[in-house]
Amino acid sequence: MGEPLLEMRSATVDYRTAGGLVPAVRGVDLRIDAGQTLGLAGESGCGKSTLAMSVLRLLPRNAVVGGEILLGGENVTEMGWGRLRAVRWAEASVVFQGAMHALNPVQRVGEQIAEPIRVHGKGPVERRVGELLEQVGLPARRARAYPHELSGGQRQRVMIAMALACSPGLIIADEPTTALDVMVQAQVLALLSKLVDELDIGLLMISHDLSVLASTCQRLAVMYAGRIVEQGRSAEVLRQPAHPYTKALAAAFPTIGDPASRLAPRGLAGDPPDPAQLPAGCPFHPRCPSAMAECSVTDVLLRPAGEDRVSACLLEVEP
Incomplete structure (x- = not known):
C-alpha cells in the first residue's frame, strides 16, 4: 500500500485546566488512504471532534497534542505556523457542523469560497468558484447570494465547495448533516x-448516527471515553457489533418498519464518564449491561474480533 493521506499513531490530546491535564483523546491509531471513507461515531463528549480538529491543529490553546498525526507522511504536531498555513485547505480541509454559524453572514458566499483560492494561488478565482458551485449541485450565479438567502442544504453545499476549493486530498466532515431534514441529509451524503x-x-x-456513517463510509470506528473501542468494515460493524457500546449506539435508533423499536427504542442509560474522573478498568463498564467483575479492574485495549475487525472488550463476538 502507498503512503496514507492520514495516519494517527498513539495520538493523544489533553487539555490544561486549573485542576491539571484532562485527557480527551487517549492513544488513537487510525489510517485513511486515498479514495477511502472512515466514519467516526460516538456520543457527545467521547472525543470525536477533538480528534478530528487535531489533524489541522484547530484546537484551543490549552490543548496539548501528543503521539504522531501524519498528514501525507508529515507530522502535523511538528509543523511551523507557515507550513501549517500552507497545509490547511490545500492538503486537508474541514466541513464544519452548522453552516449558518461557519459562514460569514455579511459576505457573499462566492467571496468566502474565493478566499482560500486566493490565499493558496489556485488559479482564476471567479471561474474556479463557479466550477466548485456547479460541482456541488448549485448554479454558479448563487455565488452572489448571502448565507441567509440560501436553504440549509444549499449552505452545507457551499461549505463543501469551500472545502474542495484548493483540491485537498482529505476532507474532514464534522456532523455535516445534523441540522438538515431527512431528504436534504440524504442529498448531502x-x-x-x-x-x-x-x-x-x-x-x-463524524456523526453520532451509525446508520448515516454506514451508508456513506467504507469503514467505521467507534469512540468512547477518548479511545477507539471498535473498528471494522461499516456493514459488518452495524450488522454484528463486537463491543457492547457499539451495540447500544445501533439500538438507540428506531428501525424503519418495526413499530416495537419505534415506540420503545433501546437507549443507553447515563452519560459518558467525565474525562477528569475516568473509572478504573474499562471506562464503559458502569453503563455496560454485559459487564463482568473483571471489567472493573481490566482496561482492555483493542484486540482482534474477527476478520479485519478489532474491539476493546473481554467478550467474544457471537458468530
Missing part, C-alpha cells in the same frame, strides 16, 4: 460519496 469516488479523496466523517 450522496454528494459526499460521489465526490470521494470522482476525485479519489479521503473522507473522515
Whole structure:
C-alpha cells in the first residue's frame, strides 16, 4: 500500500485546566488512504471532534497534542505556523457542523469560497468558484447570494465547495448533516460519496448516527471515553457489533418498519464518564449491561474480533 493521506499513531490530546491535564483523546491509531471513507461515531463528549480538529491543529490553546498525526507522511504536531498555513485547505480541509454559524453572514458566499483560492494561488478565482458551485449541485450565479438567502442544504453545499476549493486530498466532515431534514441529509451524503469516488479523496466523517456513517463510509470506528473501542468494515460493524457500546449506539435508533423499536427504542442509560474522573478498568463498564467483575479492574485495549475487525472488550463476538 502507498503512503496514507492520514495516519494517527498513539495520538493523544489533553487539555490544561486549573485542576491539571484532562485527557480527551487517549492513544488513537487510525489510517485513511486515498479514495477511502472512515466514519467516526460516538456520543457527545467521547472525543470525536477533538480528534478530528487535531489533524489541522484547530484546537484551543490549552490543548496539548501528543503521539504522531501524519498528514501525507508529515507530522502535523511538528509543523511551523507557515507550513501549517500552507497545509490547511490545500492538503486537508474541514466541513464544519452548522453552516449558518461557519459562514460569514455579511459576505457573499462566492467571496468566502474565493478566499482560500486566493490565499493558496489556485488559479482564476471567479471561474474556479463557479466550477466548485456547479460541482456541488448549485448554479454558479448563487455565488452572489448571502448565507441567509440560501436553504440549509444549499449552505452545507457551499461549505463543501469551500472545502474542495484548493483540491485537498482529505476532507474532514464534522456532523455535516445534523441540522438538515431527512431528504436534504440524504442529498448531502450522496454528494459526499460521489465526490470521494470522482476525485479519489479521503473522507473522515463524524456523526453520532451509525446508520448515516454506514451508508456513506467504507469503514467505521467507534469512540468512547477518548479511545477507539471498535473498528471494522461499516456493514459488518452495524450488522454484528463486537463491543457492547457499539451495540447500544445501533439500538438507540428506531428501525424503519418495526413499530416495537419505534415506540420503545433501546437507549443507553447515563452519560459518558467525565474525562477528569475516568473509572478504573474499562471506562464503559458502569453503563455496560454485559459487564463482568473483571471489567472493573481490566482496561482492555483493542484486540482482534474477527476478520479485519478489532474491539476493546473481554467478550467474544457471537458468530
